[in-house]
Amino acid sequence: MGNIKTSDVSIEWSSVLEMVHESRIDSVGLNERVSSLATRSIKKDSKLEALNMIVSMCDLTTLEGEDTEGKISQMVAKAIKPNPLDNSVPSVAAVCVYPSLVGIAKEKVQNSNVKVAAVSSYFPSGQVPMESKLLDTKYAIDSGADEIDIVINRKAFLEGDYRKVYDEIVALKEVCQDVHLKTILEVGDLKTYENIRKASLISLAAGSDFIKTSTGKLSVGSSRQACYVMLKSVLDFESETGIKAGIKVAGGIRDAKDAIRYLVMINEEMGSDWLNPELFRFGASSLLDDVLKQIKKLKTGAYQAGYYFPRG
Amino acid sequence: MIDWQYSESIESSDILSIKKKYSxxxxxxxxxxxxxxxxxxxxxxxxxxxxxxxxxxxxxxxxxxxxxxxxxxxxxxxxxxxxxxxxxxxxxxxxxxxxxxxxxxxxxxxxxxxxxxxxxxxxxxxxxxxxxxxxxxxxxxxxxxxxxxxxxxxxxxxxxxxxxxxxxxxxxxxxxxxxxxxxxxxxxxxxxxxxxxxxxxxxxxxxxxxxxxxxxxxxxxxxxxxxxxxxxxxxxxxxxxxxxxxxxxxxxxxxxxxGGKAANIVYEDAAIDQAVEGVVNGIFFNQGHVCCAGSRLLLQESIHDQFVKKLEKRMQSLRVGNPLDKNTDIGAINSKEQLDKITSLVNEGVEDGGELFQTQCELPGNGFWFRPTLFTNVQPSYSIAREEIFGPVLTTLTFRTPEEAVEIANNTEYGLSAGVWTEKGSKILWTADRLEAGVVWANTFNKFDPSSPFGGYxxxxxxxxxxxxxxxxxxxxxx
Amino acid sequence: MIDIKKTYKNYVDGKYVRSESGKTYTKELKNEFYELPLTSKKDIRDAVTSSKDGFMKWSSTTPYLRMQILYRLSEMIEGNKESYVELLMDHGLTKQKAIKDIDESIQNIVWFAGLADKWEQMAGNLNPVSEEYFNISHQNPIGVVFSLSGSNISLNDLLMSILPSITVGCSVISYSEENSVLALKFAEDINNSDFPSGSLNILSGKFENVLDDVSKHVEINLVALHKELDNDGLKAIEQNASESVKRVISQPSLEGLSSILPYLETKTVWHPKGT
Missing domain, CATH: 3.40.605.10 (Aldehyde Dehydrogenase; Chain A, domain 1)
Incomplete structure (x- = not known):
């Protein structure tokens, strides 16, 4: 890669290597802990707040070849007012689109709080030369993206070239500057918990503001186990550097119940600081509809049908 | 920011009819x-x-x-x-x-x-x-x-x-x-x-x-x-x-x-987060009323501070309260007598010079309760490091080498169980061989199965x- | 009065030692007259110290080596068969009975020698637990065994009070009253064998003199009584033993695998199976 300037946030490679080498996880113990966290149940009052919080943490996403201006407009409208009949339901955190659609999305969100995130670096595979990844990212930022979701170089990672993974993220962070950088590990490709931890630490050390589980393009998306590995990495990184990084879980979180389990885990393990869209996000398309149903159900006591809520 | 509260999710006792008097x-x-x-x-x-x-x-x-x-x-x-x-x-x-x-x-x-x-x-x-x-x-x-x-x-x-x-x-x-x-x-x-x-x-x-x-x-x-x-x-x-x-x-x-006073040995090359969970499960399972409880935490000196910090943080999330609440982690101490025994041993530990950490959770009014407790800065001679407390009280000792860990672990009249945490296979087998204990949990603790023999040295x-x-x-x- | 022909000493820590008390007692056989050490309390303590050390050495030798050392012992007894037969006859056994006793002794040593590297496969096993764990139960020798031999004049009986525990890696303090002459002669073969010092200590005397010390000594892990004691004796031993939860076995089964089970502590080790 040659000439990369180390930014303020990124951590020296030698200390990254040290942390990466100390990635030791016992999978059976981890699974047991995660399933025991799933047995917590929360109060009804807290539940409504939790559901609204989930909405506010959602990155409403469309990442398809068939995406059009019309589709983006629909989605942004839903992002701003997820339930037009209930103003107490907050806006989602962001909409997430391909770089070529950032301009349109940006235009539609106008003055709302909804941010525009772009997936870049040749999402989802990332299998292009670095120059292309930089260009892809620069294009998204120039189009007005508030947040950038990149993918790590899994080829390099699985070949053991951790340095390359790190250098690429550092370079992309250089392009981003103050634009929020979310780095996708694609845990379904990494397979083992130790790999997830290594990739988390490398990404954090390279200056990522968020680490994110998945692209949503694999059959294996997020899991609470993967999220647990990532949150432990974030906490250890914080205790080393004082930097609080965020986590985004995406792919496979279909219902409100599952999302609440994530929040319970974040609350138990990280504390309430992380119960905040600045530090925790859900990448979602179908999740939001279930959360909206559950909110209405809590308020009315009746189970809801999908057609009460607008398409996104 | 929401005030995050777990509901009291009480298991119904309607299913049960308790007689006034039994024969x-x-x-x-x-x-x-x-x-x-x-x-x-x-x-x-x-x-x-x-x-x-x-x-x-x-x-x-x-x-x-x-x-x-x-x-x-x-x-x-x-x-x-x-x-x-x-x-x-x-x-x-x-x-x-x-x-x-x-x-x-x-x-x-x-x-x-x-x-x-x-x-x-x-x-x-x-x-x-x-x-x-x-x-x-x-x-x-x-x-x-x-x-x-x-x-x-x-x-x-x-x-x-x-x-x-x-x-x-x-x-x-x-x-x-x-x-x-x-x-x-x-x-x-x-x-x-x-x-x-x-x-x-x-x-x-x-x-x-x-x-x-x-x-x-x-x-x-x-x-x-x-x-x-x-x-x-x-x-x-x-x-x-x-x-x-x-x-x-x-x-x-x-x-x-x-009885027992099991050593739970954590080497520096352990999977630390799982070790913290194992140590918590080892001593706080069933209010610590467990004869094989991992009541002596043996930490390698190099990871002592980091480990204790993580452990204390984890302990804060333990919920003490109504045993019938599905969110409760630690229930009631079994009797007044047992509560008095735990209290007096803990007081003795403080007088001996042990450093006491207790979680800040609220305790119910009636009934017998004890906060999850951790002692650091403990010498092997203290009674909290030698006597079976049979409560939610963990005592920390440190060691420098595997030989020393085994020596401290075996330095007790008890020999019921022990724990070993390291990701290095040969060190597990080396340690397990030398521990005078009927059950050795390696990278886990307090596991039971009807097919698995249990009993002490x-x-x-x-x-x-x-x-x-x-x-x-x-x-x-x-x- | 015949002249004292032989003086035997206790066999402790690989050496022949007099009783620290200097006391002896005499035993008259048909042809010879023996002077034997009268083991004192201090002698017991010394023997335990040696046995603790002997246990470390013996239990850490490989099963393969323990097997060979035991087999070598059978060869030595075979080589000394005549002198054993003579000694048994001096105790009053017929030649036929004496020969039979030595033959049985050799058979049993060979049997236990062959068991030394197999018992772990018979006494231990993997346990099929319901979760993702590897779980195995295997055995450790219990430690220092004090074995009071029976009153029969028989090398085989003496050996059967030693072999099951020593085969699995325990160190043994073998104590004889009636059988002392035979036991201390046997010590000579042990001395010439490759047993590490302290793994087998052989003492003679009056058990009642040391009963209290033996049963109270915390570093003796198990007391095996191969001799029928009166109820008061047994009761005293078991009461003393309870102070340190010491194992006491009386007239244990010598049949097959049962013979070694009391000398084993089962250790069960769990480990997760994951990635």
């Missing part, structure tokens, strides 16, 4: 005690009296032992396959009524419903299932022909896992062709008496299982009864020694499962419960 179960019938005396069984989480149970006297024990002797006549004449099927049937009935048992266990003993429901009851059924299958395969169990049942077995069990300890005792005893007189602990007799109903439901021949309640004096009557062939005891080392002494010079078999007792080895506790090698 002993002798010769297949519920019989009132000849002593005419009763003791109260209270709920340690509310101090409310749940019921009263017989304080059995000599006459009561006589009739229980006589009935077990008569039961032996019937039981020994059945085919092994018939005995096996009775045990299978009991196992199935327990599964069917497990919610009822779980609620009663949590009410009477104070343990969280999450544990009684997800651990105790499934394990109880599993024990009966496991030993059911041995009943007709004893000839295949050990390559020796000289093993015969003892006959009438007296069994005295503790209050920490009331029904599970009953299962650990009764299932292998019956599978090997013995009959039993069992005395549950004074503070937790109710699930044993409910189990008597299961025996009735299963149509178990009368006299095969006899359940008598009472206090220490009742236990002593069983031990000293002249027609008992074997005693199986789980409880404190102090009482175990008294029992061994009482049986001196008598041709009575004995197995003892006594040294003053933690003798004999094993569970597994193929557990059969030997109820079979006598005749010369």
């Amino acid at each position: 002993n179960y002798i010769g297949g019938k519920f019989v009132e005690p000849k002593s005419k005396k009763y003791i109260n069984s209270i709920s340690p989480s509310t101090e409310e009296v749940l019921s009263k149970v017989p304080l059995s006297n000599k006459q009561d024990i006589n009739s229980a032992v006589n009935s077990a002797r008569e039961g032996l006549e019937v039981w020994s004449k059945l085919t092994p396959n018939q005995r096996s099927r009775y045990l299978f049937k009991i196992a199935r009935l327990i599964q069917e009524r497990s919610r009822e048992f779980a609620v009663l266990e949590s009410l009477d003993g104070g343990k969280p419903i999450r544990e009684s429901r997800d651990f105790d009851l499934p394990q109880v059924a599993a024990n009966f299932f496991y030993f059911a299958g041995w009943a007709d395969k004893l000839d295949l169990s050990w390559a020796t022909k000289s093993l015969k049942p003892y006959g009438v077995v007296g069994q005295i069990i503790p209050w920490n896992f009331p029904l599970l300890m009953l299962a650990w005792k009764i299932a292998p005893a019956l599978a090997t062709g013995n009959t039993v007189v069992l005395k549950p602990a004074e503070t937790t007799p109710l699930t044993a008496l409910l189990f008597a109903e299961i025996c009735e439901q299963a149509g178990l021949p009368s006299g095969v299982v006899n359940i008598v309640t009472g206090d220490g004096s009742t236990g002593s009557l069983i031990v000293n009864h002249k027609d008992i062939n074997k005693i199986a005891f789980t409880g404190s080392t102090q009482v175990g020694k008294l029992i061994q002494k009482s049986l001196a010079g008598r041709d009575v078999g004995l197995t003892l499962e006594l 040294k003053e933690s007792g003798f004999g094993r419960e569970g597994g193929r080895h557990g059969l030997l506790s109820y079979l006598k090698a005749s010369s």
Whole structure:
């Protein structure tokens, strides 16, 4: 890669290597802990707040070849007012689109709080030369993206070239500057918990503001186990550097119940600081509809049908 | 920011009807005690009296032992396959009524419903299932022909896992062709008496299982009864020694499962986050009322500060409270007496110079409670590092090398269990080989299975419960 | 009165030692007159110290080596068969009985020698636990065993009070009263064998003199009584033993695998199976 300037946030490679080498996880113990966290149940009052919080943490996403201006407009409208009949339901955190659609999305969100995130670096595979990844990212930022979701170089990672993974993220962070950088590990490709931890630490050390589980393009998306590995990495990184990084879980979180389990885990393990869209996000398309149903159900006591809520 | 609260998710106790007064179960019938005396069984989480149970006297024990002797006549004449099927049937009935048992266990003993429901009851059924299958395969169990049942077995069990300890005792005893007189602990007799109903439901021949309640004096009557062939005891080392002494010079078999002060060794190359979880589970499971609890945390010096920081943070998320609340991690201390004992040992630890950390959780008003407690800066000579506390109190010691870890771990009269945490395979095997402990949990802690033998070295007792080895506790090698 | 022909000493820590008390007692056989050490309390303590050390050495030798050392012992007894037969006859046994006793002794040593590297496969096993764990139960020798030999004049009986425990790696303090002459002669073969010092200590005397010390000594892990004691003796031993939860076995079964089981502590090790 040659000439990369180390930014303020990124951590020296030698200390990254040290942390990466100390990635030791016992999978059976981890699974047991995660399933025991799933047995917590929360109060009804807290539940409504939790559901609204989930909405506010959602990155409403469309990442398809068939995406059009019309589709983006629909989605942004839903992002701003997820339930037009209930103003107490907050806006989602962001909409997430391909770089070529950032301009349109940006235009539609106008003055709302909804941010525009772009997936870049040749999402989802990332299998292009670095120059292309930089260009892809620069294009998204120039189009007005508030947040950038990149993918790590899994080829390099699985070949053991951790340095390359790190250098690429550092370079992309250089392009981003103050634009929020979310780095996708694609845990379904990494397979083992130790790999997830290594990739988390490398990404954090390279200056990522968020680490994110998945692209949503694999059959294996997020899991609470993967999220647990990532949150432990974030906490250890914080205790080393004082930097609080965020986590985004995406792919496979279909219902409100599952999302609440994530929040319970974040609350138990990280504390309430992380119960905040600045530090925790859900990448979602179908999740939001279930959360909206559950909110209405809590308020009315009746189970809801999908057609009460607008398409996104 | 939301005020994040877990709901009180209370397991309903409607399923259960607790009688005002219980009787002993002798010769297949519920019989009132000849002593005419009763003791109260209270709920340690509310101090409310749940019921009263017989304080059995000599006459009561006589009739229980006589009935077990008569039961032996019937039981020994059945085919092994018939005995096996009775045990299978009991196992199935327990599964069917497990919610009822779980609620009663949590009410009477104070343990969280999450544990009684997800651990105790499934394990109880599993024990009966496991030993059911041995009943007709004893000839295949050990390559020796000289093993015969003892006959009438007296069994005295503790209050920490009331029904599970009953299962650990009764299932292998019956599978090997013995009959039993069992005395549950004074503070937790109710699930044993409910189990008597299961025996009735299963149509178990009368006299095969006899359940008598009472206090220490009742236990002593069983031990000293002249027609008992074997005693199986789980409880404190102090009482175990008294029992061994009482049986001196008598041709009575004995197995003892006594106290412990297990070392939980964490090496610097452990998977730290899982080790923290294992250490928490090792000492706070069942309020620390566990004889194999990992009560001595042995930390390699290089990771001491980091580990303690993570541990303290994790402890803060433990929820102490109503045992019937599904969100409760730590329930009530079993009795006032036990609470006083824990309190006084902890005070002694502070006076000795140990550094005390306790979590900030709120405790309920009534009942017996103790905060999760961690001591650091402890010297091996302190009583908190030597004596079994039997409560949610963890003591931290440090070591520099594997040799030193093993030396500290073995520097105790106990030898029940130990834990080892490292991701290095050869170090696990090296350490496990040198630990004087009947159970070694490597990269895990407090795991149990009916097929896995459990029992101690040294003053933690003798004999094993569970597994193929557990059969030997109820079979006598005749010369 | 015949002349004292032979003086035997205790065999402790690989050496022949007099009783520290200097006391002896005499035993008159048909042809010879023996002076034997009268073991004192201090001698017991010394023997335990040596046995603790011997246990470390013996239990850490490989099963393969223990097997060979035991087999070598059978060869030595075979080589000394005549002198054993003579000694047994001096005790009053017929030649036929004496020969039979030595033959049985050799058979049993060979049997246990072959068991030394196999018992772990018979006494231990993997346990099929329900979760994702590897779980194995295996055995450790219990430690220092004090074995009171029986009163029969028989090398085989003496050996059967030693072989089961020593085969599994325990160190043994063998104590004889009636059998002392035979036991101390046997010590000579042990001395010439490859048993590490302290793994087998052989003492002679009156058990009642040391009963209290033996049963109270915390570093003796198990007391095996191969001799029928009166009830008071047994009771005293078991009462003392209870102070440290010491194992006491009386007239244990010597049949097959049962013979070694009392000398084993079962250790069960769990480990998760994961990635």
